[in-house]
Amino acid sequence: GQQVMQIPQYQHVQEGEDFTTYCNSSTTLSNIQWYKQRPGGHPVFLIQLVKSGEVKKQKRLTFQFGEAKKNSSLHITATQTTDVGTYFCAGGSTLGRLYFGRGTQLTVWP
């Protein structure tokens, strides 16, 4: 069935370093959403990308949607301790459902 693969599963960085998480699908996606879950919390919506090749920025976060609409990435520049958490991508199937990746757990050392 439809799957959205996300890597890496874990990432440990020193504060100030950059961080990137990647999502890949074997089939074309209609859209991709990104969520953040703080430790002990629940997922919170960050952004949605719909167009092929789309790039969106939120302060230090840059989100990309691939030209073929099969992959996406989230890049954080100069991480801060407030960036700690698990980042999930969720790909929209052309059949209608949203499929979540397994998430990337980010740890930031001060």
Next chain:
Amino acid sequence: DGGITQSPKYLFRKEGQNVTLSCEQNLNHDAMYWYRQDPGQGLRLIYYSQIVNDFQKGDIAEGYSVSREKKESFPLTVTSAQKNPTAFYLCASSITSRNTDTQYFGPGTRLTVL
């Protein structure tokens, strides 16, 4: 986020007992979802409902049951048939079931079966 409540936050049950987790939303959303979260497994869809009195199985529905008698409520019952019920359960809702709609999550219920 705000507008979806799940209770209780922590729940303990003995093996062999059914348990019902509550989920209520006041966002007037048509669609509601139940996910299970285990370490390293991400979010796995158990059941979802696009409209009142209708629901569909997700990827891991075995051992679970739901009802959607009211728009605001989507309770999940974890039955004794669920082989490994200890997990973090998240309820979510969205305006409709279109995959372009943002999903809003409740705070979750952490279930431990002893």
